[in-house]
Every structure is written in structure tokens, then in C-alpha cells.
Amino acid sequence: MTRLDVRDVPPVNRHPTIHEQFDALEPGETLTIVNDHEPKPLFYEFQAEVESFDADGYEVERVGPEEFVARFPKRER
Incomplete structure (x- = not known):
């Protein structure tokens, strides 16, 4: 898993x-x-433009007032 802040x-x-x-x-x-x-907006952009994005596996969690953690899975081949 790669984490990017x-x-x-x-x-x-x-x-x-x-x-x-x-x-x-x-x-x-x-x-x-x-x-x-x-x-x-990033989710919709990925859904429309990135074929390898697994939109069904996308998750987002609000951790704090200005902290959201989102998971963007890449499809298996």
C-alpha cells in the first residue's frame, strides 16, 4: 500500500x-x-479517465475536520 499525504x-x-x-x-x-x-472530484476524474481504477473498491473516511483518508485501488489485470 502506498500512502500519500x-x-x-x-x-x-x-x-x-x-x-x-x-x-x-x-x-x-x-x-x-x-x-x-x-x-x-478526484474520484469522478479517476472513474471517467483511469481505466485501471477500481471504482467499486474506492473508500473514503473522515478522520478529522481537515483529514480525509481515501483509498484508490488499482484493478487486478
Whole structure:
């Protein structure tokens, strides 16, 4: 599992950084993202554009007022 805290990444760089990390995963692995808001736009972006994203396995949990942990699984081949 790869964990990426993007809270300190400038907003304009967050999605490219996340896509880069996700692309580096092996099939069946999961990218766990820590963010300051629920990453719904990112979920929809992945669902529409990333064929290897397993949308059914996506999970998000609010841990604190500005801490959301989202899991973006990569499909098995």
C-alpha cells in the first residue's frame, strides 16, 4: 500500500501528483491519499479517465475536520 499525504502539496499539483503515484502502482495495489477535503472530484476524474481504477473498491473516511483518508485501488489485470 502506498500512502500519500497531499495536504502540503499546492492544490494545482495535487491531481498530477496523485495520478503519478497511482500509475506507479502494480495491479491489485491501493493508493491511500490523505487530504484536507473529501476527494469527490478526484474520484469522478479517476472513474471517467483511469481505466485501471477500481471504482467499486474506492473508500473514503473522515478522520478529522481537515483529514480525509481515501483509498484508490488499482484493478487486478
